[in-house]
Amino acid sequence: MKILTTPRLGRCIGCHSCSLACARLVHKRLSWDMAGIRIGSAGGLSTGFEARTCLACNPAPCATACPTGAYAQRRGGGVIVRKNLCIRCGLCAPACPVGAIYLDPTGEPFVCLHCGRCVPYCPHDCLEMKDVGPGSPESADLKEVSS
Amino acid sequence: MIRDYFRVLVVDLASGKGKVENLPGRDEVAGGSGLGALLFTKYGQVNSPWDAPEQPLIFAIGPLTGYFPLMSKTVAAFKSPYHDQYAESHAGGRSALALKFCDLDALVITGQASRPSALVIGSRHLELKDVSYLWGLDVYESGKMLRRMLKGSGHRSIMRIGPAGERRSPMAGINVDSYRHFGRLGGGGVMGAKNLKAVVFIGDGNFPLMEGKDYPKLFEAVHQKLTATDMMQKYHNLGTPVNVMVLNELKALPWRNLQATTDPEATGISGERFAEVALLRNHACAGCPVGCIHIGFSREKFHADYRYFYRQVSYDHEPIFAAGSMLGVTDCFAVLDLLDVTEQMGLDVMSAGVALAWATEALEKGVISENDTLLPLKFGHHEVYEEALRHLAYGVNDFYRLLAQGTLKAAAHYGGQDFACVLGQEMAGYATGEVFLASQALGFRHSHLDAAGYAYDQKHYDKDIGKALAFLEKDEASRAFLTSLVACLFARGVYTDELVAECLQVVGYQALADNMGAVARHIQKLRWQTRLATGFNPAGVTIPRRFTEITTFKGPLDAEYLRALKDAYARRILELGSPEPD
Numbered sequence: 001m002k003i004l005t006t007p008r009l010g011r012c013i014g015c016h017s018c019s020l021a022c023a024r025l026v027h028k029r030l031s032w033d034m035a036g037i038r039i040g041s042a043g044g045l046s047t048g049f050e051a052r053t054c055l056a057c058n059p060a061p062c063a064t065a066c067p068t069g070a071y072a073q074r075r076g077g078g079v080i081v082r083k084n085l086c087i088r089c090g091l092c093a094p095a096c097p098v099g100a101i102y103l104d105p106t107g108e109p110f111v112c113l114h115c116g117r118c119v120p121y122c123p124h125d126c127l128e129m130k131d132v133g134p135g136s137p138e139s140a141d142l143k144e145v146s147s
Numbered sequence: 148m149i150r151d152y153f154r155v156l157v158v159d160l161a162s163g164k165g166k167v168e169n170l171p172g173r174d175e176v177a178g179g180s181g182l183g184a185l186l187f188t189k190y191g192q193v194n195s196p197w198d199a200p201e202q203p204l205i206f207a208i209g210p211l212t213g214y215f216p217l218m219s220k221t222v223a224a225f226k227s228p229y230h231d232q233y234a235e236s237h238a239g240g241r242s243a244l245a246l247k248f249c250d251l252d253a254l255v256i257t258g259q260a261s262r263p264s265a266l267v268i269g270s271r272h273l274e275l276k277d278v279s280y281l282w283g284l285d286v287y288e289s290g291k292m293l294r295r296m297l298k299g300s301g302h303r304s305i306m307r308i309g310p311a312g313e314r315r316s317p318m319a320g321i322n323v324d325s326y327r328h329f330g331r332l333g334g335g336g337v338m339g340a341k342n343l344k345a346v347v348f349i350g351d352g353n354f355p356l357m358e359g360k361d362y363p364k365l366f367e368a369v370h371q372k373l374t375a376t377d378m379m380q381k382y383h384n385l386g387t388p389v390n391v392m393v394l395n396e397l398k399a400l401p402w403r404n405l406q407a408t409t410d411p412e413a414t415g416i417s418g419e420r421f422a423e424v425a426l427l428r429n430h431a432c433a434g435c436p437v438g439c440i441h442i443g444f445s446r447e448k449f450h451a452d453y454r455y456f457y458r459q460v461s462y463d464h465e466p467i468f469a470a471g472s473m474l475g476v477t478d479c480f481a482v483l484d485l486l487d488v489t490e491q492m493g494l495d496v497m498s499a500g501v502a503l504a505w506a507t508e509a510l511e512k513g514v515i516s517e518n519d520t521l522l523p524l525k526f527g528h529h530e531v532y533e534e535a536l537r538h539l540a541y542g543v544n545d546f547y548r549l550l551a552q553g554t555l556k557a558a559a560h561y562g563g564q565d566f567a568c569v570l571g572q573e574m575a576g577y578a579t580g581e582v583f584l585a586s587q588a589l590g591f592r593h594s595h596l597d598a599a600g601y602a603y604d605q606k607h608y609d610k611d612i613g614k615a616l617a618f619l620e621k622d623e624a625s626r627a628f629l630t631s632l633v634a635c636l637f638a639r640g641v642y643t644d645e646l647v648a649e650c651l652q653v654v655g656y657q658a659l660a661d662n663m664g665a666v667a668r669h670i671q672k673l674r675w676q677t678r679l680a681t682g683f684n685p686a687g688v689t690i691p692r693r694f695t696e697i698t699t700f701k702g703p704l705d706a707e708y709l710r711a712l713k714d715a716y717a718r719r720i721l722e723l724g725s726p727e728p729d
Contacts, residue, residue: 033302
């Protein structure tokens with residue numbers, strides 16, 4: 001089971017290629033918000049960049065907060081997302097301690113699925129998929145559904 | 148959102164209200180440069196002065212903005228305080244993607260705000276904020292305040308002016324996101340005249356993408372070309388400052404007001420030197436994985452007890468030329484100190500550096516006196532230039548106020564026209580030969596990027612006016628199309644006609660893809676028509692004698708060839724901009 005990590009974010013140049021790739025490939029949108037990883041400046045461009053992305057909590061507070069099971073605990077950390085179960089209540093976003101969940105204007109939440117599709121688009125190799133132990137076939141199937 | 152029209156927000160600063168207009172013309176002018184000219188034709192007043200409140204300040208993006216890498220630039224269009232004619236200036240930063248995510252193809256700002264204001268735009272937001280308390284603050288301080296006041300960190304673009312812009316200086320630029328600029332031809336002065344301290348795009352919109360796999364597949368191919376091949380290596384590695392040594396060795400780098408074209412001291416301000424001792428890190432425009440922005444630091448010891456503060460300053464070839472070789476400053480940290488002051492003041496560094504280089508030589512020759520300059524300007528003495536930049540921005544006396552209007556205007560008053568390094572505006576950092584000189588003197592933006600005259604000079608040793616002219620005309624049309632998409636011109640080697648056509652097609656602009664050549668020529672013509680209508684007379688452009696006195700890698704410049712080429716190019720521009728079909 002792998003999770004997305006940002007071990008070399010100090011190298012980030014703020015090109016937003018990761019966010020745009022996530023929106024393009026996972027969510028079929030042109031956006032830098034509708035993405036599981038979003039880049040912000042850490043207090044103005046002169047202080048560098050920070051990534052808002054899921055830290056793969058286990059247990060995940062957002063999954064605990066979700067009243068419908070749209071967000072369910074993922075083995076290895078983070079959440080399995082079943083969009084068809086989401087009622088857009090918005091409870092997941094404030095439950096995330098690091099602000100990793102974006103709610104679009106309709107209330108639809110966007111969070112990292114730890115699929116790794118953003119990783120090859122980073123020109124400075126800031127991102128890395130990290131192995132956190134074996135997953136289960138069941139969770140792998142669910143991830144496929146969610147993405 | 149793919150539209151066959153332009154969605155334009157027109158804001159009147161006098162009322163603080165805006166109106167969304169859907170304008171036809173996508174298949175005729177594409178966007179960016181073409182859209183800027185189209186919008187100026189609709190909203191601009193060709194016979195009113197640049198600072199008439201009704202004159203528009205236009206920001207335009209293009210049909211590929213955000214959809215592909217390096218489609219990351221914004222075109223600003225306005226009537227220029229420098230020459231009171233229609234003008235364009237281009238910048239990146241986050242401006243292009245943020246405007247795209249405001250769900251707009253262009254923003255048109257008309258009128259004058261009653262109080263110093265910031266215009267804040269989002270996909271569901273329009274606000275004119277009174278920011279009187281920011282008036283007088285420098286570019287850095289203004290940026291800090293605006294960041295704190297407004298939402299959207301990371302996904303917004305903050306464009307602001309400094310003291311030079313507030314004073315309506317023709318040498319004032321618009322700072323974009325700290326490290327990029329709409330630098331040239333006085334866009335900052337236009338904002339100042341409108342009482343507009345800042346324009347902020349909060350990019351909080353989004354769009355559905357095209358169905359199917361063709362688009363992500365093509366994106367991947369473009370991304371690979373831009374990152375996995377060596378096509379962009381120059382920009383990724385040393386960045387544009389790699390040109391410093393290349394041009395110096397070619398005898399094509401202007402030194403000390405173009406009194407020389409090469410100097411062994413170039414090693415102190417080379418791209419290599421900057422990278423080795425002063426480079427802190429790199430930055431990118433949003434949507435560009437190349438990240439050509441190089442950021443160094445300016446450090447100041449303010450107390451004997453080793454107490455310092457520092458600022459981060461972006462550098463490129465042109466600023467290094469303007470604040471370095473042109474002023475005889477040969478230490479990279481001294482150059483960064485000058486760039487730092489220029490940034491604070493909100494000056495266009497190229498105009499300011501070249502103007503001060505002329506002032507230095509004029510002082511040496513006794514054309515002007517220290518009563519005028521207030522400072523003992525001397526090539527290589529960077530401390531006096533720091534103060535001179537502030538004098539220029541604040542317009543502390545008649546001399547600096549006139550100099551800020553343009554070096555040739557000051558020279559017309561004081562004398563010294565022969566050594567004013569002006570090619571339509573203060574020169575760019577290339578002295579490659581006749582084709583470059585004619586190209587910048589007459590080019591639409593008076594920029595070395597209007598057409599690759601500098602590259603033509605390096606590849607052609609014949610003096611064939613017909614061939615040179617054909618090259619300039621064709622290259623200009625091709626670049627005008629790229630800047631209508633709006634591509635970064637650094638990617639011009641990657642975005643071939645074939646690839647651009649594929650990109651337009653996959654996004655859904657089939658008609659544009661099918662007619663690129665005709666659309667490019669139409670944009671070229673529309674831009675010249677607009678420029679000529681506002682008073683440009685290419686036949687009246689002169690090239691000061693200094694340019695004919697230089698020696699490059701080809702030997703002494705051929706003044707007769709230059710004159711003939713300039714005259715022929717001027718005639719061609721008049722034909723290109725004629726009302727009749729070309």
